[in-house]
Amino acid sequence: MKHLIATAAAALLLAAGAASAAEVSVSIGPELQKNTKAYGARDVEMLRKDLADYVQRALAKPGAAPLQRVDLVLESATPNHPTFNELVDQPGLSLLSVGLGGAAITGTVTGADGVAKPVSYRWHEIDLHQVVGYTTWTDANSVFDRFALEIARGKLPNDGPYHPDLTSYAAFDSQGRYR
Numbered sequence: 001m002k003h004l005i006a007t008a009a010a011a012l013l014l015a016a017g018a019a020s021a022a023e024v025s026v027s028i029g030p031e032l033q034k035n036t037k038a039y040g041a042r043d044v045e046m047l048r049k050d051l052a053d054y055v056q057r058a059l060a061k062p063g064a065a066p067l068q069r070v071d072l073v074l075e076s077a078t079p080n081h082p083t084f085n086e087l088v089d090q091p092g093l094s095l096l097s098v099g100l101g102g103a104a105i106t107g108t109v110t111g112a113d114g115v116a117k118p119v120s121y122r123w124h125e126i127d128l129h130q131v132v133g134y135t136t137w138t139d140a141n142s143v144f145d146r147f148a149l150e151i152a153r154g155k156l157p158n159d160g161p162y163h164p165d166l167t168s169y170a171a172f173d174s175q176g177r178y179r
Contacts, residue, residue: 022059022067022110026052029075029106031164039077040085047077047137051105051144058148065154068114072107075162078124080134100125101139105147106162121147121157 026048028036036044051074059067079086080101082093102124108116123143150157 021056022070024052024055024059024070024072026072026074029073029162031076032074038086038089039079039083043083043085047140048074050141054144054148055151058152061152064152066112067109068112069110070107070151072105075104075106076164077103077137077140079136079140080138081136083136098128100128101134101137103140103143104162105143109151109156117156118158119151119156120159120162121150122159122162
């Protein structure tokens with residue numbers, strides 16, 4: 001009987017935790033929409049789902065910040081290796097072609113108190129020597145992971161507004177943030 005009561009109590013706690021999990025939505029920003037034809041719709045949709053999954057998993061961990069809603073815009077993403085569409089469209093590329101990857105995310109996070117706060121996070125690799133053994137979207141997925149962990153810790157990153165023209169190395173400060 002005690003085991004049955006303990007199991008029922010645990011199920012109620014899990015159900016309550018699942019009910020209080022933050023709603024996460026991710027949309028694609030205009031800059032990434034422009035690149036959808038080059039990257040392929042499948043890859044862009046995969047990135048959108050990956051970002052949502054990273055955030056949902058981070059917020060499901062014990063001790064995560066209590067949030068009501070997370071509305072994100074995936075502004076840009078750059079692959080480390082050519083996507084399938086890029087390989088088809090540009091025969092000179094190969095799976096061994098390497099590039100500096102990264103991503104930029106903006107949006108709002110609504111806390112348990114109902115207050116919505118802006119978030120923005122962006123990072124792009126700046127050293128080609130660091131791109132070893134990567135998959136197509138390794139750097140973008142690393143950005144998603146770091147961003148999700150910051151939100152789950154209750155630290156809301158705010159790198160300022162997104163500027164699509166600031167993508168070169170000169171656009172970064174010494175700490176890898178956009179100027």
